[in-house]
Amino acid sequence: MTPVIMLILLSLSVSGQPERAMNRSKHTQHKLFKSNLVLGGNVYFGFIANHHVGMEIYNSHFPSLEISLIKATYGKKFWEQLYGYPWIGLTYWYSNLGTSPYLGSVHALLPHINFELYSTRKVNFGLRIAAGLGYLTKTFDRIINYKHLAIGTHLNFAGNIMFDIRYKANPRLYLTGGISLTHFSNGSFKLPNYGINIPAIHAGAAYQLNKPNRYIERRLYDPTKPFDFDMHHVFEIDFIGIIGYKNLDAIFGKKFLVYSLYGNIRKQISYKSRLGVGWDISYDGSDYKMLEKKQIIIDNKFSLIKTGVSASYGLAMGRLSFDFNYGFYIYLNDVDKADGAFYHKVGLKYDITEKLFANILLKTHWGKADYIGWGIGYRIKLVY
Numbered sequence: 001m002t003p004v005i006m007l008i009l010l011s012l013s014v015s016g017q018p019e020r021a022m023n024r025s026k027h028t029q030h031k032l033f034k035s036n037l038v039l040g041g042n043v044y045f046g047f048i049a050n051h052h053v054g055m056e057i058y059n060s061h062f063p064s065l066e067i068s069l070i071k072a073t074y075g076k077k078f079w080e081q082l083y084g085y086p087w088i089g090l091t092y093w094y095s096n097l098g099t100s101p102y103l104g105s106v107h108a109l110l111p112h113i114n115f116e117l118y119s120t121r122k123v124n125f126g127l128r129i130a131a132g133l134g135y136l137t138k139t140f141d142r143i144i145n146y147k148h149l150a151i152g153t154h155l156n157f158a159g160n161i162m163f164d165i166r167y168k169a170n171p172r173l174y175l176t177g178g179i180s181l182t183h184f185s186n187g188s189f190k191l192p193n194y195g196i197n198i199p200a201i202h203a204g205a206a207y208q209l210n211k212p213n214r215y216i217e218r219r220l221y222d223p224t225k226p227f228d229f230d231m232h233h234v235f236e237i238d239f240i241g242i243i244g245y246k247n248l249d250a251i252f253g254k255k256f257l258v259y260s261l262y263g264n265i266r267k268q269i270s271y272k273s274r275l276g277v278g279w280d281i282s283y284d285g286s287d288y289k290m291l292e293k294k295q296i297i298i299d300n301k302f303s304l305i306k307t308g309v310s311a312s313y314g315l316a317m318g319r320l321s322f323d324f325n326y327g328f329y330i331y332l333n334d335v336d337k338a339d340g341a342f343y344h345k346v347g348l349k350y351d352i353t354e355k356l357f358a359n360i361l362l363k364t365h366w367g368k369a370d371y372i373g374w375g376i377g378y379r380i381k382l383v384y
Contacts, residue, residue, distance in 0.1 A: 037209045038070040038087065042176060046200025048098065054149040055194060060098030064182075064200065066091050068112075072208070075216030079318045082271050084116040085215060091130060093160070093182070095198070102148040104138030106184065106196075108158040113317075124166040131348070134158030134184045140192050152190040152247075157362070157372065159183045162202070172208040177201075187362055187372035190247035195369065235382040236274060238264045240347075240359050244373035246286050251293075256285035258371050262345075264312040264323065274314035278325045280345075282306045284371075307331060308343065323347035323361070339365035355379050 044064040050056050070089030073080040080086065093108040112130030119125065134156045140148040164178035180202060185195035244258035259282065266276030287304045291297075298304060310327025325345040332341055347361035357377045363370040 034210050034213055036072040036074060036212055038068075038072055038089070038174075038206050039209060040068040040070055040089075040174075040176070040204060040206030042066050042068075042202040042204030044095075044180065044182075044198075044200040044202040046180075046182075046198045049197040049199055051197060052149075052194045054192075057147060058098065058100045058103060058150070060100065062096060062098040064093065064095035064198070066093040066110075066204075068092075068206075070114075070206065072212060074213040077318055079316070081215075081217060083317065086116065087114040087126075088112070089114075091132075091160075093134075093158070097196070102138065102145055103150065103196075104136055106134050106136050108132060108134035108182075108184075110158055110160055112160070114164070122168045124168075126164050126166065128160070128162040128164060128180075130158075130160040130162075132158050136184070149192045150194050150196050151184060151186055152192050153186045156184045156186045164202075166206070171211075174206040174208075175204075176206060177203040185369055187369045188246050189372065190249065191251065193369060234268050235276075235384070236264075236266050236268070237380045237382065238266075238357075238377050239380075240375055240377035242359070242361060242373035242375035244363075244371035246284070246371055248286055248289070252286075252289050254289070256289070258282060258284045258286075258373065260373060260375075262325075264314070264325070266312055266314055272315055274312075274316065276312045278310040278312040278327065280306075280308050280310070280325075280327070310343075310345070319351040321349045321351075323349060339368065339370070342366070343370070349377065 042065070044066070045061065046064065047061045048055065048058045050059065068089050068091040070087050072087050073085050075081045075085060089112055091108075091110040091112055093110055094105070096105045097103040110130035110132040112128055114126050114128040117125045117127055136151060136154055136156060138145055138148060139154055140146070140150075140152045160180060160182045162178055162180035164176055164180075167175045169175055178201070180200050182198040182200065183195060186193050240262055242258075242260040242262070244260065246256045246258060248254060248256060260280055261282070262278060262280030264276055264278040266274040268274050283305050288298060288301060291304075306329055308327045308329045310325040313324045315322045315324075323345070325347075327343050327345070328341045329343070342365070344364050344366070345361050346364075347359055349357045349359050351357045355378060357379065359375050359377050361373050361375075363373070
């Protein structure tokens with residue numbers, strides 16, 4: 001849950017530092033806009049965390065590497081100023097995952113955003129959050145690779161969180177270093193799915209390809225701009241429908257769907273943040289089979305519908321926003337009791353219109369992934 005905590009802390013921080021503000025332009029227009037592209041690379045050295053007894057056979061330390069193409073924002077959009085002019089980009093990440101003959105190697109493409117936490121004239125302390133897709137060259141196979149218990153699919157979710165330090169060696173060259181955690185999982189799309197977690201340290205460099213633009217610092221804010229932050233007293237009510245997928249071929253030889261309808265009622269508490277409560281109703285098609293395996297017979301499948309309530313937090317960046325829900329089930333059946341009463345959801349939303357949005361979420365029970373779901377949502381704004 002560290003990424004969630006850091007995002008909330010970030011939303012409460014002050015955009016930009018006094019030392020850096022001296023270099024920002026007081027004008028709101030540029031005569032010439034440039035690409036502000038940065039080319040960077042890092043070398044990692046880490047290991048696979050043994051978060052399950054079945055992962056102990058993968059013990060080893062190994063290097064990884066990445067190459068990134070980055071755009072340094074300068075305030076062209078209002079949210080860029082709110083978040084202290086972050087760097088956004090795309091990273092290619094590679095590792096051979098050590099000496100284990102079972103894991104193979106992994107390739108990943110990671111869109112990312114790097115937020116400034118604190119800076120001086122020469123040094124920047126930042127938090128980078130990345131989420132994308134990873135490809136593992138080997139997976140579990142009950143005949144030829146039965147000791148690969150980490151992941152059951154080639155294509156997986158890939159995530160990375162990094163605390164880094166950038167030292168400005170000259171106007172265009174930065175030296176970088178820090179610590180990170182990289183994660184691969186298929187969200188129980190297909191078992192096994194213990195997931196792969198790689199803590200690591202890293203060092204590298206980044207080079208600005210052209211002379212950077214001056215920062216745009218808006219002193220006035222236009223509240224009528226679409227997909228930006230609403231300064232009025234507003235409650236937002238979101239309704240979201242989700243369909244998830246669970247492949248339990250390794251257990252039952254079948255695949256199951258998960259249906260969920262949930263919502264959030266939140267108040268905007270700052271330009272960045274929305275806080276409130278959530279509710280959800282869901283049906284997991286695999287629950288009936290799990291109970292049947294335990295010789296528990298259910299006459300009415302409607303009794304397997306799960307209901308829950310949660311605390312809800314939203315962090316907005318223009319059309320894109322992150323949703324976090326920490327909840328508990330109102331009623332637990334025998335399947336839920338194995339995972340506990342509490343659940344967590346991390347969602348990513350993209351506004352198609354001002355009322356309609358696309359949504360993808362990951363539901364977990366603490367560190368254990370339950371499913372990944374995709375859906376559509378509708379937003380209602382109540383102004384008071």
